[in-house]
Amino acid sequence: MGRVRLIDWIERVRSIIRPAVDIRFSIQSNGILIDEDWIDALAAQGVRIGLSLDGPRRFHDAHRLDHKGLGSFDRVMDAIGLLRSHPRGPEIFSTVMAVVDPSVDPSEMFDFWQEIDVPGFDLSLPHANWSSPPPVKGDRSYGAWMVEFFDLWFDQNRPDRSVRYFENILRMIFGFPISTDNIGGRPVDVIVVETDGSIEPTDAFKSCFDGITKLGLSVQNNAFDDVSANPFVRDFQVGAKALCRRCKRCDIVNECGGGYMPHRYDEATGFANPSVYCSDLMLLINHIRGRVCRVLQHEGLMVEA
Numbered sequence: 001m002g003r004v005r006l007i008d009w010i011e012r013v014r015s016i017i018r019p020a021v022d023i024r025f026s027i028q029s030n031g032i033l034i035d036e037d038w039i040d041a042l043a044a045q046g047v048r049i050g051l052s053l054d055g056p057r058r059f060h061d062a063h064r065l066d067h068k069g070l071g072s073f074d075r076v077m078d079a080i081g082l083l084r085s086h087p088r089g090p091e092i093f094s095t096v097m098a099v100v101d102p103s104v105d106p107s108e109m110f111d112f113w114q115e116i117d118v119p120g121f122d123l124s125l126p127h128a129n130w131s132s133p134p135p136v137k138g139d140r141s142y143g144a145w146m147v148e149f150f151d152l153w154f155d156q157n158r159p160d161r162s163v164r165y166f167e168n169i170l171r172m173i174f175g176f177p178i179s180t181d182n183i184g185g186r187p188v189d190v191i192v193v194e195t196d197g198s199i200e201p202t203d204a205f206k207s208c209f210d211g212i213t214k215l216g217l218s219v220q221n222n223a224f225d226d227v228s229a230n231p232f233v234r235d236f237q238v239g240a241k242a243l244c245r246r247c248k249r250c251d252i253v254n255e256c257g258g259g260y261m262p263h264r265y266d267e268a269t270g271f272a273n274p275s276v277y278c279s280d281l282m283l284l285i286n287h288i289r290g291r292v293c294r295v296l297q298h299e300g301l302m303v304e305a
């Protein structure tokens with residue numbers, strides 16, 4: 001789109017909608033085109049930036065290649081350096097997002113995070129489902145990997161270091177709302193307008209099968225209210241009410257909520273299944289519950305029923 005056109009678009013959208021809605025703009029970027037001019041322009045508009053970075057060079061470059069087949073690690077690190085040294089950097093940039101890869105040692109990943117010194121390090125499970133299971137990598141399961149990473153973060157006890165995935169689980173254990181849809185069975189109220197004007201569910205559903213997000217709706221022909229009448233959209237808007245029997249009876253349904261909806265997909269049964277990461281989520285959430293209970297008991301803050 002280019003910088004000038006994007007900034008013009010942001011200003012136009014804001015001027016049209018702002019009296020009614022206070023809009024927040026944000027970009028999730030692979031970081032390779034971020035330079036000083038982009039940072040100046042985005043900072044002037046208050047656009048927040050998140051960068052995708054899968055860990056130390058040998059792991060990041062194994063996953064993220066450009067069109068020439070070259071790894072992007074150095075360019076992402078340059079972008080992080082530029083953002084961190086910009087006067088408004090802390091305001092617009094605070095988080096990198098990594099896809100969990102159990103073949104990376106969790107302590108190496110944690111040390112890498114400390115080295116890059118970015119306040120937020122969010123984790124995402126690889127997109128997978130019952131018909132397209134997650135790749136098995138390394139000796140640890142995804143759950144065991146996240147348990148080890150959680151302990152490193154929890155024991156560090158630095159409130160200025162955030163892992164949103166874990167913080168969301170902690171928030172749900174204490175009954176607080178969360179703002180993401182990748183865990184917890186919250187009704188999904190996110191919709192995507194693609195660059196051609198198509199109105200679609202979030203991109204993660206594309207991992208289920210080709211064309212799943214094509215609803216036949218567009219900003220040219222439809223009002224946003226038309227979207228909520230679509231049966232597929234209604235399914236993910238009801239959140240935990242659409243869970244399978246096993247999830248509804250699960251001890252940790254309030255925290256897990258069947259995990260991320262695209263991860264429940266099976267080509268034979270649709271979405272009425274536990275997450276393909278069920279055992280990983282069970283391990284992680286029970287571990288976090290246990291650690292929190294022990295801390296509260298130690299502090300004398302937990303009253304036995």
Ligand code: SF4
Pocket residue numbers: 246247248250251252253256257258259274275277278279281282
């Ligand atoms: S842990 Fe498994 S059974 Fe329980 S809510 Fe999550 S996906 Fe469903």
